[in-house]
Amino acid sequence: MTDSLGPRLKVGVVVPATNTSVQPEMEALRPFGVTNHTGRMLTADHSLVEGIDTLVDSYRESTHKAIAGIVPCKPDCIVIGFSPEIYWDGPESHAPVLESMRAAAGGLPVTMSPDAFNAALARYEASRIAVITPYLPVGDDSVSRFFTDSGYEVVRVRGLGCSSPEKISHVSEAELRDAVKEIDGPDVEAIVQVGTNVAMMRVAAAAEEWIGKPVVTNNTVLYWHALRQSGIADRLRGFGSLLAEH
Template sequence: MTDSLGPRLKVGVVVPSTNTSAQPELDAMRPDGVTNHTGRMVIDDDSMVDAPGFDRVMRGIRTSTHPAIESVTGCDPDCVIIGVSPESYWQGPGSHGRVLDAMRKAAGGRPVAMSPDAINAALSAYDARRIAVITPYLPVGDDSVSSFFSGSGYDLLRLQGLGRPSPAKISHVSETELRDAVKAIDSADVEAIVQVGTNVAMARVAAAAEFWLGKPVIANNTVLYWYALRQNGIADPVRGFGSLLAAH
């Protein structure tokens, strides 16, 4: 017997308790026969304006991620999306394999989708190495993101942080701010624009920006869901969220 509403794929999703953007964006992307099941990492809305504050946020995420994964495995999902970005970048590319292995173990061996793998797969699909990146962070967070992409072999031409002071405030980034950030970091030598931060609601802006820029604009929630679908046998084109879901 298969799940009546999710006979093709059941996707577990874990996000911080402060995140109000990932769940509605991922739900809007669901193909027919696919269901999403969300668990929450319980964290405080601590300040991220300096290294000690960012460290407190990271400790909260690390403490609560595995319980959040366990909270969704009870429905026996086919895969799990880890909908949080800082853990993926904070300690650099060398630590990612260890983090991913720990997430898979917590998920009972199920496939796990995390931002670095999803973004690498998307940039490979576009054959793009020269990138510009948008983050929701202040410099303390931007530095770790910059180090991660540079250490992963990308030519990071520009990075713009949107300066949000706490996890919950990230969801307050407006579409106008995102449009302006895309314009600010784009240039003829940029092959693709990448946005990190799952509490930034950028799926619609990224799709529109691709139309007028003529190049890939990769939103964090879109790339995570695309990667989870494609890695688990769902090849349906999903329109309205840019070229990644529609054509790859």
């Protein structure tokens, strides 16, 4: 027998305790017959002004425990709904981190941001990107270096300067619209937004209409990649071109 509410797919989603954007945005993206099951990592609201190292360390200690809290409901895949650890040590660190997540999930497929962004940007055939982050300059540098080392040309980076993980969810849609306008230009093929506590899904979908190019947001790309990797090919309108056309 299959799950009565999620007969097509059950998605496990891991988020930091401070994150209030992943869950509602990914709930909005669910096709019929797909259910989400969220597990929270026990993380504190560390100051980003004092540095991101403490935050990254706390994520590493709590991620596997959160995955273990989801696995008993027998999801079909796991989405890792956070970013800092992924970018902090560069592309070469991604493979071992991903493998550790899969091991914690008992071998289930695991979706993380680098794989999702790479898959989406390949669909758009985009290599020159502008990036929006929620971070202060030290975090912006790590994100920019990650994408550059992954083979992209990072034309511009706009950090939103959030002082703590919880404050990231306070970024307004007006601020996000201004950020898109600031970093866009004829030299940019796609805009990428990292940071899963930034609620940018609606702004990104609208922005694509007035700039005429892809705006790839962290939560949308993670969920899109998990669906497509799981064989769910539904085209969903109203959430941007990625889910509507790819």
